[in-house]
Amino acid sequence: MLSPMDVAGRLARLRAYFDAAGCDALLLTNLTNIRYLTGFTGSAALAFVLPDELLFVTDGRYQLQSADQLGAAGLEARFAIGGLTVQQEAIAAAGKGIARIGLEAGSVTWARQRAMASDWFPEAELVPTEGLVETLRRVKDAGEISRISEAARIADAALAEVAPLLLDGTTEADFALALDFAMRRLGAADVSFESIVAGGPNGAKPHARPSSRVIGPGELVVLDFGALVDGYHSDMTRTLSVGEPATPDLVRMWDVVAESQRAGVAAVRAGVACSDIDAACREVIAAAGWADAFIHGTGHGVGLDIHEAPAVGATSTDTLEAGHVVTVEPGVYLPEHGGVRIEDTVVVTETGCELLTHAPKELVLQ
Numbered sequence: 001m002l003s004p005m006d007v008a009g010r011l012a013r014l015r016a017y018f019d020a021a022g023c024d025a026l027l028l029t030n031l032t033n034i035r036y037l038t039g040f041t042g043s044a045a046l047a048f049v050l051p052d053e054l055l056f057v058t059d060g061r062y063q064l065q066s067a068d069q070l071g072a073a074g075l076e077a078r079f080a081i082g083g084l085t086v087q088q089e090a091i092a093a094a095g096k097g098i099a100r101i102g103l104e105a106g107s108v109t110w111a112r113q114r115a116m117a118s119d120w121f122p123e124a125e126l127v128p129t130e131g132l133v134e135t136l137r138r139v140k141d142a143g144e145i146s147r148i149s150e151a152a153r154i155a156d157a158a159l160a161e162v163a164p165l166l167l168d169g170t171t172e173a174d175f176a177l178a179l180d181f182a183m184r185r186l187g188a189a190d191v192s193f194e195s196i197v198a199g200g201p202n203g204a205k206p207h208a209r210p211s212s213r214v215i216g217p218g219e220l221v222v223l224d225f226g227a228l229v230d231g232y233h234s235d236m237t238r239t240l241s242v243g244e245p246a247t248p249d250l251v252r253m254w255d256v257v258a259e260s261q262r263a264g265v266a267a268v269r270a271g272v273a274c275s276d277i278d279a280a281c282r283e284v285i286a287a288a289g290w291a292d293a294f295i296h297g298t299g300h301g302v303g304l305d306i307h308e309a310p311a312v313g314a315t316s317t318d319t320l321e322a323g324h325v326v327t328v329e330p331g332v333y334l335p336e337h338g339g340v341r342i343e344d345t346v347v348v349t350e351t352g353c354e355l356l357t358h359a360p361k362e363l364v365l366q
């Protein structure tokens, strides 16, 4: 059902960045990046991308798994399996004679960099690189999109199944548990992140954690959640009113955010600056007088990480490309009323975008 991914083809595209990054080889330490390039899903590994081979290093727990997963991905690699000494020796030996060795600046600790400079690669120049694999990861292939899409489908189905519980006076925590359980039962490997279920005043905190508070009639509840499928995340927010909304303010907040979100989605297209998507959303909310109540960025990329490049915000310098998967999630947060956020995950195309999240957006649940 899930389309295949071309994992093995990614290494050549990464090597093509080496010249511009000023390195001749790259030692990968970020496990998500290692997964992207090799298919390996374990919790400990290093991948040394050399000019014409890949050295994959892990410990005995992952000997069989790493051979299986790299084999399944169609990758040819040399393996070094063992404890830290074995790993260091294998990498140091492979690095001998290489002038410039790139490290992932965002994932190497200061202590490790010092050890690498003095003990692992004493003769090489160590080059801090930023976002090389992350740049590749922005554009998703068909296999990746099918995984995110399946995760989104599971989240849609889970919400449809458990939403009626909100009418029975459930707590935020109980509803979150029901939602999470439904996603797992429908095939998710895990939840995408800790589900946000924020009723009434808690909705004014964009990242509230589910509490023991009962969600009452006439309140808005912000539901922000997703599923995980084969390492890929989905992300969706819906804001519902439990029965008729208690005050007209709640309806107005919801209407403004819904219009803002539609404006953002309508602006998504390959070639558009991410900051323009943010502006499209923000304009609608500002016109309603709530510019200061939209207290976060408009969206983010989604993939192997729940938050990844590109950023969709006012200060983003990124431009959308076909195959990017991003969220559009404006919100309004007013401590005296609560919060509204509406979020879809979309695939950018040359002419616009395709929604991956399909749960209905009606305000009133009854």
Ligand code: ZN
Binding pocket: 224, 225, 235, 236, 237, 329, 343
């Ligand atoms: Zn979300």
Ligand code: ZN
Binding pocket: 235, 236, 299, 300, 327, 329, 343
């Ligand atoms: Zn999001």
